[in-house]
Each structure stands twice: as structure tokens, then as C-alpha cells.
Amino acid sequence: MVANVVKKAFYRFYLFQPGLRIWHWIQFLAILVLFITGLYIGDPFFIGSIGWEANDAYAHVLSMDLIRLIHFAAGYILLFAFLYRIFLMFTKKSHFSLLIPKFWKPWFWKGIIEVLLFYAFIKKSHLPLIRNPLARIAYVFVLLLIFFEIWTGFAMYGLSDPSGFWAKFVSNWTLAFFGSEYELHFWHHVVAWVIAIFVIVHVYMVFFNDFIAKEGELSSMTAGVKYFPEGHLPEDCDDVASQKECKKLREQS
Numbered sequence: 206m207v208a209n210v211v212k213k214a215f216y217r218f219y220l221f222q223p224g225l226r227i228w229h230w231i232q233f234l235a236i237l238v239l240f241i242t243g244l245y246i247g248d249p250f251f252i253g254s255i256g257w258e259a260n261d262a263y264a265h266v267l268s269m270d271l272i273r274l275i276h277f278a279a280g281y282i283l284l285f286a287f288l289y290r291i292f293l294m295f296t297k298k299s300h301f302s303l304l305i306p307k308f309w310k311p312w313f314w315k316g317i318i319e320v321l322l323f324y325a326f327i328k329k330s331h332l333p334l335i336r337n338p339l340a341r342i343a344y345v346f347v348l349l350l351i352f353f354e355i356w357t358g359f360a361m362y363g364l365s366d367p368s369g370f371w372a373k374f375v376s377n378w379t380l381a382f383f384g385s386e387y388e389l390h391f392w393h394h395v396v397a398w399v400i401a402i403f404v405i406v407h408v409y410m411v412f413f414n415d416f417i418a419k420e421g422e423l424s425s426m427t428a429g430v431k432y433f434p435e436g437h438l439p440e441d442c443d444d445v446a447s448q449k450e451c452k453k454l455r456e457q458s
């Protein structure tokens with residue numbers, strides 16, 4: 206048999222409409238900018254304006270003011286992207302269902318064990334799943350962390366404009382909740398690092414699933430589709446298609 210030509214039939218699942226894919230990549234770019242500028246704000250390791258006359262430094266070199274402006278602009282992009290993701294939940298079944306950790310389904314628990322063994326290179330394969338239980342938990346978790354950054358970020362932002370919208374509606378009670386500005390900065394900083402760790406693991410998992418498990422994982426966030434070989438109908442098929450459709454496919458396989 207010719208190794209690089211394989212004749213197989215596939216189930217094709219259309220998971221994400223273009224809006225969701227664009228949301229994902231815009232969110233990625235916003236967080237990248239926020240992380241880099243945020244680290245700089247917390248610890249200005251490079252003072253671009255040193256040696257310049259004050260007015261020139263402000264206009265021409267990377268001043269702290271400019272870095273903060275970029276951070277806040279990316280912050281607004283992240284806020285609107287987050288609200289858009291909530292809106293997307295109402296536009297397509299899979300945009301909602303694939304985010305739910307379905308702990309009441311037997312495949313969820315079996316999936317956790319099988320996927321862990323698979324990632325540890327102990328098992329060669331796991332239950333066919335469009336989105337595995339660990340990924341579901343991780344995505345809900347990271348979306349909550351992103352919400353936390355937006356919340357604490359705008360609370361700090363409001364402190365520099367005490368009569369503005371953010372100060373009135375977010376900063377005061379948030380500050381009371383955290384106890385001090387120091388705590389607020391501290392937790393905003395800590396969660397930035399937790400998100401960074403998520404991204405490292407997430408990218409590793411995506412490439413692992415694409416190159417090693419050959420699930421066409423990356424294509425789900427570019428082309429919007431995932432393929433499963435015939436006979437391996439995913440257990441969570443009804444997160445994308447109707448129950449009737451999945452039942453029919455199951456009977457045929």
C-alpha cells in the first residue's frame with residue numbers, strides 16, 4: 206500500500222462559523238499585546254524615554270503613557286470580544302454546547318481518564334470526541350480568567366479618572382472587595398501569568414492533537430471543520446448535529 210495515499214470516508218463536522226474563528230484570533234492578539242505591555246507596566250525593564258528632553262520623549266519614544274494607552278486600547282478590544290463571544294452562543298448550537306463540561310454524561314468521565322492516558326502516551330487512542338472533557342473544563346476556566354482580567358483591569362483603569370464611568374460603576378466596590386490597590390494589581394498580575402501558562406499548554410495540546418493524534422485540530426479554528434474517520438462517530442456528536450441525525454449515523458456505523 207502507498208503510505209501517503211489512504212482511502213477513507215469521513216464524517217465532517219462544521220463547528221465554528223467565521224465570527225467565532227475571527228473572535229478567537231482577535232482575542233489571541235489582544236491578550237498577546239496585553240501580556241507584553243502589562244509586564245512592562247508592572248516592571249518597566251526598558252525605559253525608552255531616558256536621555257530625551259521631556260516633550261520629545263513623550264512624542265517620539267516608547268513612554269509609559271503610550272504603553273498604558275496600548276494596554277487600555279487592547280483592554281477595550283478584549284472587552285468587546287468577550288461580549289461578542291457571549292452573543293455567539295446564541296448563533297449556533299455548537300458555539301454553546303461545546304463549551305459545556307457535561308459531567309452528567311458517562312462519556313465525560315470515561316473521556317477524562319482515556320484522554321489523560323492518551324496524553325501520557327500510555328494509551329494509543331481515546332474515545333472519539335469533538336471536544337474532550339479536559340478541553341471543555343480548560344476553556345470555561347480560561348474564559349473566567351479573562352473575565353477576571355477585564356473586571357480588575359477596568360477597576361484599576363477607573364481609579365485614574367475618579368468621576369468617570371468605570372470609577373462609578375466598577376472601581377469603588379472592587380477596591381473594597383480586594384482591600385487595597387496593591388491587592389488589585391497583585392491579582393491582576395498573577396492571573397496574567399496563569400493565562401500565559403494556559404496558552405503554552407493550549408498550543409502544545411493543539412499541535413499534539415493535530416500532528417500526533419491527527420485529528421485535524423488546528424483546522425477547526427481556521428476552516429471551522431473537524432473530520433472523523435467513518436465508524437468513529439464522536440460521542441458528543443449531538444453538540445453539533447441534532448440527536449436524530451446522530452442516532453441515524455450511529456445506526457449506520
Ligand code: HEM
Nearest residue numbers: 239240243244247277280354355358359361362390394397
Ligand atoms: C488577559 C488580559 C490582561 C493581561 C494579561 C494584563 C496584564 C497586566 C499586567 C501584568 C499588569 C501589571 C500589574 C502590576 O504588576 O501592577 C497590568 C496592569 C494594568 N492593566 Fe492589565 N492585563 C489584562 C487585561 C486588562 C484589561 C482588560 C484592562 C482594562 C482596561 C487592563 C488594565 C490595566 C490597568 C489599569 C493596569 C495598571 C496600570 C498602571 O498601574 O499604570 N488590563 N495588566
Ligand code: HEM
Nearest residue numbers: 232233236237303336340344347404408411422423425426
Ligand atoms: C491568548 C491565547 C489564546 C487563548 C486565550 C485561547 C483560547 C481558546 C478558547 C477559549 C477556545 C475555545 C473556543 C470556544 O469554543 O469558544 C480555543 C479553541 C482553540 N484554540 Fe485557542 N486560544 C489562544 C491561542 C491559540 C493559539 C496560539 C492557537 C494555535 C496554535 C490556538 C488554537 C485553538 C484551536 C485549534 C482551538 C479549537 C480546539 C477545540 O475545538 O478544542 N489557540 N482557544
